[in-house]
Amino acid sequence: TKFIEDESSLIKEVAKERIGNELFLLLENPLSYGYLENSAAKTLLKQILGGNPNLESLKRLENILLDKKTINKHLKKKITTHLLEERGTRIRRDLLKFITLIFSPHQKENSLSSIGKDLKLGRKDVEMIKRIEKLYPFLERIIENKEKPPDTIPFLMQAKRETVEICLLFLITHLHQQNSVTLITQILKEYFRKSDLILHPPSLIRGEDLIEILNITPSPYISYLLDKIHQAQIKEEIKTKEEAVEYVKRLVSEEGEKKGETL
Template identity: 50%
Template sequence: LVNSSAGVLLEKIFGQTPNLENLKRLEILLSDEKVLPKDLKEKIDLHLEKDEKAMTSRRDLLKIMALIFFPPGEELTLSSAGKRLKLSRSHIKIMRRVEQLYPKLKKIVASPKNTQLNAEFLIEAKKELVEISLLLLAANLNKLASSRLMIQLLKEHFKKSSLILHPPKLVRGEELIKL
């Protein structure tokens, strides 16, 4: 992307200048173990692995989202950019969920002590919590308070993901006792 022709091509596709700084910060997040704890980084890497059904991994989709991601209120949305790029329906659905849930995550950052907001967000965001949190971390990498909150949310998500991702009927009593 250092090549100016690649930047021009991306600008033509997106209709706006790609957010290269976001992508650089995301790459730092995903590669540097000083930012994310090692055990959390391993779980994130596993989450972002390639899906057997999809041609594009969640990691690649996250990088695309980081390139197009600008604060809400901009003309281009993630899902419309996904449609322009002719991504699959499932990837566009993920992008749409990230768009919808990002403002809720900003509310959590504004009032970090509100545990009810955190719990509601964990339940509502499900698998996309990882992508949304990483995007916010990449956008606000220098803000220590929001970084700590995002890392805490990610840890909580992976700790309780077996309860969050399955309907209550499918969780056995033994699993509840373990958690």
């Protein structure tokens, strides 16, 4: 929009909400990079975002979403459908583009969500941004760990729907590392294949049941055991209440033995 290019000298007098709306109007375009790379837009973006915009990262993201080479057609279709979902007042794709403009793997905690709040983005929009900046380092640690194969289930459980955005952010910052591209593709495939189990797992057993079956007192350990059961569900190791009971008894026994060995 012409407003973005013409008003840079008066930007401090313009309502933050209007600035945010105008920026997101541009980001709706599949090739918004082309509108933002001119010098006037760069100057304005620097004032809006409090630093130089990561236009190269935005270009990489838009190319990935349009190009069929980096991600195969079937997976890309699932990603596209996901990114067109509304999250608060914006669709996921445009929020991801906004994040890409300001994202750095080495940024200070909450710096992204602070900019979102400053531009008067909706509460749910800011919450999504906050989840992404909080969980990105988790994915980074998994990949840097060099474990073969990496245990991605704890990440998928925490990231949930934001798995897609976090993986794409990692991809655009490691696009020339083929191992990273391959691993991110595997994680995305796993997420979509198991999304029902990740997001809506069947409730096999309740915390109250665990307290009674194991004869233990209520404590954070119950939540830990329920998380372990959920992980086993995602791995498709258990599917029934009986299997969950057997699994958790075995887990408690094994952990008790390990604890005894360290004493």
